[in-house]
Each structure stands twice: as C-alpha cells, then as structure tokens.
Amino acid sequence: MLLSAFLSERFRAYSGHKDEKNGFVSFIAKASTVGILLGVAVLIVALSVINGFEQQLVHRLLSVVPQVEYVAPSRPIANWPEKVERLEQQPHVTGAAPFIAVNGMAQFKSQLKAVEIRGVEPSLEGNVSAVNQFAGGTLVSQLGQEDVILGKQIAVLLDAHIGDNVTLLIPQISQKGQSLLAPKRVTLTLAGIIEMGGPIDSTAAFIHLNKAQSVLGYDSSQVTGLRLRVDDVFSAHQIALKVGQSISDYVYVSSWFRTQGSLYQDIQMVRTIVYIVVFLIIAVASFNIVSSLVMEVREKQGNIAILKTMGAKDSTILATFVMQGLTQALVGVLLGTLVGVVLALNISELFTWVSQLFGANPLEGVYFIEFLPSKLVLSDIGITVIVTFVLAIFATIYPAWQATRVDPAKVLGN
Template identity: 80%
Template sequence: MLLSAFLSRRFRAQSGAKEAQNGFVTFIAKASTIGILLGVAVLIVALSVINGFEQQLVHRLLSVVPQVEYVAPSRPIEQWPAKVENLQKQAGVTGAAPFISVNGMAQYKSGLKAVEIRGVSPELEKNVSSINQFIQGKLISQMSTEEVILGSQIVDQLSLQQGDSVTLLIPQVNQTSNDILAPKRVTLTLAGIVKMGGPIDSSAAFIHLEKAQSLLGYNEQHVTGLRLKVNDVFYAHQIALRVGQTIPDYVYISSWFRTQGSLYQDIQMVRTIVYIVVFLIIAVASFNIVSSLVMEVREKQSNIAILKTMGAKDSTILATFVMQGLTQAFVGVVLGSLIGILLALNISSLFTWLSQLAGANPLEGVYFIEFLPSKLVWQDIIVTVIVTFALAVLATIYPAWQATRVDPAKVLGN
C-alpha cells in the first residue's frame, strides 16, 4: 500500500508537469473533483434547510395549531372540566383544554375580515399551545372577558392598533327552520396581536371562553370541543383514536395530520427528491473519474509495463489507480463538506440579507415562517461522505483493473 501511494503521488506529479502539453486528462480529473465538490455542498445545504423546516414545523407550527381535537358536530360537549381532567390522565397526553370555535367576521369602521373566533380558557390554554410566545401585548393567560387577540394580518387589513375597539359578528341560524338570523354583535378591546407568520395571522381571533359561552347561549359547563397536546406529535393520530374512545360524547376526531399533514409529506417528498437528484449529480461526477482514469491508464501504459517488468504485482497496480481516483474524490468531498457546512450554518442570515437587498421576502405570507431555517445534522454529512466515497470506489475499479491487464511485452516492444 505504501508503494501504491508513492506511485499514485508520482503519477499525479507527472500529470501536473505534462498539463501544458496534454491538459485534457487533467481537465477531466478537475471537472470530476469540482462535480463532487458541488454535489456534496448542495446536498448538505439542501438537507440542512429541509431539516430546519421540519424542526420549525414541530417546534413552531405544531406547538400552536391543535395537535389533537375532539369537536362536537351538533350538540355541545357537557361537563367539560371532568372530561379535561380525565383526558390529562391518559397515556401519551401532556395537556388538555376546552375551546369554542365559530366562524365570524371582524369589523372596524367600514372594514370587514373573515375570522375564526376561538373561545379559550386563559388558565388551561397554555397547557396545549405555545401561542403566547408569538403575541405582542396581553397574553391569552392575561386576557379578560371584554378583550380579543387578533392575528397580525387581520390587524393590518383593518388598520387596527392595540387598544382599539373591534366588533365581532357571529352568524346565527334558527335551529328549527334553519333560517339565517341577524348576526350577534359584540364589541371588544384589541388587547394583543398574534405575529407568527403563515395562515394563523390571517384568521385567528381569540376571546375568553366565558364570553364565547355567553354569545352562543351555553352555560359554563358547555364547549364545542376539547384539545390535546401529546408527547410525540408523529403518533398524534394513533393517540387521538385511542384516547377518543374514553369520551362518551359524539365527536369528530381530528389531528394535525389532517390540517398540516400535507405540509409534512411535502417536506419528506422534497427530502427524497433532493437525495435522488444530488446523488445523480455525484454519480455523474464519479463517471468523470472513470473517464479520467481510463485516459490516465492509456497515457501511463509504458510506466505500468516497466513496473511489471520490475516485479510489481497486479494488486499494487490496482491499488495505485484506485488511489488516484479516491484522491480526486477525497479533495471534492473535503472541500464540498467544508463549503456545505459553512453555507448551512449561515444560510438563514444570507437569506435575510438577500431578501432585504431585493426588498421582498418570498416566504412571507406563504409558509408558516418568514425566514429560511437551517439545522445541520451530522448524520446527513456522514451518509453523504460514505455514499460519495462508495461511488468513487466503484468508479475506480474498472480503470484500475484495465491497468493490471497491460501486457509489458506488447507495450515495450512498440
């Protein structure tokens, strides 16, 4: 192996010296190194961004949107305090809280905006939601019965400011004749603003649970739904089905997989596509290693013949050219990993700077975040390096084997 390493280094030195005369082989070798470098760097950055989106999905979006909900379709759920206490004792459940949800309109002066009015318990909501982290002004736990907390896009559209009086319109339907009645109107003070990014900012309107009960004519024991927080969000649906059997009321069972599952599936699909596409790029770069080594073997036939006449074994010749190809891959992997890690660690700041420079943020109002997240996972780097080296080894086997088939008599005779 030491002899093979020495010969490989000498062959590279000879190729460098002859580059001015025959630079095509060197160009192919450099192209394969650059291809591997770019492939490794792009894969590390892309996977880091995908991991960042998945992390933000779990720790940001899924900490606010309902992980599990039990919604009464017709009659309200009765005796909710006892049922919340029972749900909190179930395995896999870390928190439970009641809510009342109804669609309505927010009105300020001549402006109208459709909202989802959600009556929540200030004391229990913190057990199932981290929405307080994204509220400017009064938190839900500090909200009174005469106050409302709205999403930032609703506030902007209606030109509201904290402390303004906003009117909520709640539609009513005659339960007997199904006729639409005049909506109920209630005027509340804007106490807080939700600024999270994404759809919640454009639809959320939080009011006190007692206020929602009085508006809908419920007593203090009635709610329209129960909400859970679970210890593992990826098993939320299984927990929802199991725990739902303990609720005696007729309810619809819903988990975040129904409301946000498509987003999670999109993230996983993009991860798979990135793996396939980038590894194909690396495979093409590895094919360039085959081309460069085949030409290298043809160029070094006389050297190989002399080495064989001096007693060099086929295994030595094979290892020499395998090392030639692995050296190209090693340089590409090391430089690509360094560049990829550097970009992955700074991609969020770079994206913010470019957005400010362009004067527009392509993520704003589209996704649940307004920045480009990044999470560097070392396992991804290790897998990338191993697969790249495996492809490089496969690429060097055929040219190196061809080198062992050189016939000294024919080469030296010519």
C-alpha cells in the same frame, strides 16, 4: 523505489507539471473533483434547509395549531372540566383544554374581515398551545372577559391597534338548527396581537370561553370541542384515535395531519427529490473519475508494463490507481463538506441579506415562516460522505482493473 518513482510522477502529473498530451486528462480529473465538491456542498445545504423547515414546523407551527381536536358536530360537549381531566390522564397526552370555535366577522370602523373566533379558557390554553410566545400586548393566558386578541394580518387589514374597540359578528343558529338568525354583534377591546408569520395571523380571533358561551347561549359546562397536546406530534393521529375512546360524546376526530399534513408531506417529498437529484450529480462526477482514470491507464501503459517486468504485483498497480481516484474524491468531499457546512450555518443570514438587497422576500405570505431556516445534522454529513466514497470506490475499480490487465510483452513490443 520504482513504485515510489511512479507515484511521484503521478502526483506531478495531477498537480499541473505535465505535458500538453495529458492536459485533457488532468482537466477531466479536476472537473470530477469540482463536481463532487459542488454535489456534496449542495446536498449538505439543501438537507440543512429541509431539516430547518421540519424543525420550525414542529416547534413553531405545530406548537400553536391544534395537534389533536375532538369537535362536536351537532350538540355541544357537556361537562367539559371532567372530560379534560380524564383526557389529561391518558397515555401520550401532555395537556388538554376546551374551546368554542365559530366562524364570524371582525369589524372596525368600515373594514370587515372573516375570522375564526375561538373561545378559550385562559388558565388551560397554555397547556395545549404556545401562542403566548407570539402575542404582543395581553397574552392569551391573561385574556379578560371583554378582551379579544387578533392575528396581525387581521389587525393590519382593519387598521386596528391595541386598545381599540373591535366588533365581532357571530352567527346565531335557530334552536331547531335549520336556519341562521341575524348575527350577534359583540364589541370587545383589542388587547393583544399575534404575530407568528403563519395562518393564525390572518384567521384567528381569541375571546374568553365564558364570553363565547354567553353569546351562543351555552351554559358554563358546554363547549364545541376539546383540544390536546401530545408528546409525539408525528403519532398524533394514532394517539387521537386511541385516546378518543375515553370520551362518550359523538365527536369528529381531527389531528394536524388533516390541516397541515400536506405541508409535512411536501417537506418529505422535497427531501427525497434532493437526495435523488444530488446523488445523481455526484454519480456523474464519479463517472468523470472513471473517464480520467481510463485515459490515464491508456497513456501510461508503457510505465505499467515496465513496472510489471520489474516485479510489481497486480495488487500494487490496482491499489495505485484506486488511491489516485480516491484522492480526487477525497479532495472534493473535504472541500465540499467545508463549503456546505459554512453555507448551512450562515444560510439564514445570507437569505436575509439577499432579500433586503433585492427588496423582496419569496417566503413572505407563502409559508408559515418568512425566513430560511437551517439545521445542520451530523448524520446527514456522514451519509453524504459515505455514499460519495462508495460511489468513488466503484468508479475506480474498473479502470484500476484494466491497468492490471496490461500485457508487458505486447506493450513493450510495440
């Protein structure tokens, strides 16, 4: 009964029915709860956005840019059909295709734009790239001999539309490979436009492999490189080195880590920074629990002394103050999780609304996407809740232990 009365008194003090003397203590307790709430919510939202960027990196950017490439530095790769078939039989390889890559210029009327011209085999390109998902008009898999597909930013700069005749200026190299000849002009019909919000929009020009071979003077079995799609993009470099041993040509081995690896590393670095910073915020909020409980113990020494004289065990007093601190943490965690989950599920729409409201999109032209992605992962929520409770438990141990050290004789004697 005495313990029940004591707990009831503590609940009334925490819920606002308190005198002016312990008003500051109640403020510190509520501040710690709010701090935990904000920390948990921010961490859930931030991790969801980071997960969203990583998901878009894999399913959007890495589905289009080359995951693995073998590029011939000097002489072309011969007999590409046989080598493509051999590569497709290797472990972890889900698709292979040939290509011819050369830097050139795209011209329409008086406008010029530097582009990376890629000659691709339409029947095989879909095995290594999802570029068809972002193509308007003719798809890459339907590319004709006299067609060209350009990135959206290239088409906008040239002011070219589907059906227009676009001229490609392709550099020619002398047979000895020591000098550049006058570029060859090839006029093709703009059959499609790629719009994916990434670097391909401003650099890529796709033409038929046979057309590229004829312009560069290659025969039908010669290409400048072979491209792979693998089943694990995060092991692409290791797979590239191992699979590359199956072809005898002298080639440079390249994976997406070389071209896009810095972006992936930035995402992981931001994830680490978010973990550290937000957990420090939660730790500060937990320290406020320590402060509030220490002051609570000092104010209630008389009550504690009376309980001890009436037979209350130290374990009971310890559990009482631990439960009080954990209650503060529990309220913060539950509300923070609720707020964080709601924001994480709607952050993309909120970002779009704010961008439209201010008429500016900070992601436009900076990253490979122009929206704020979000992917809520239950394990992130679990880790956040567990770590927060662990910090809260550590925060309550010292003040609760101090409460058990109260000497009834000294306190009641004074």
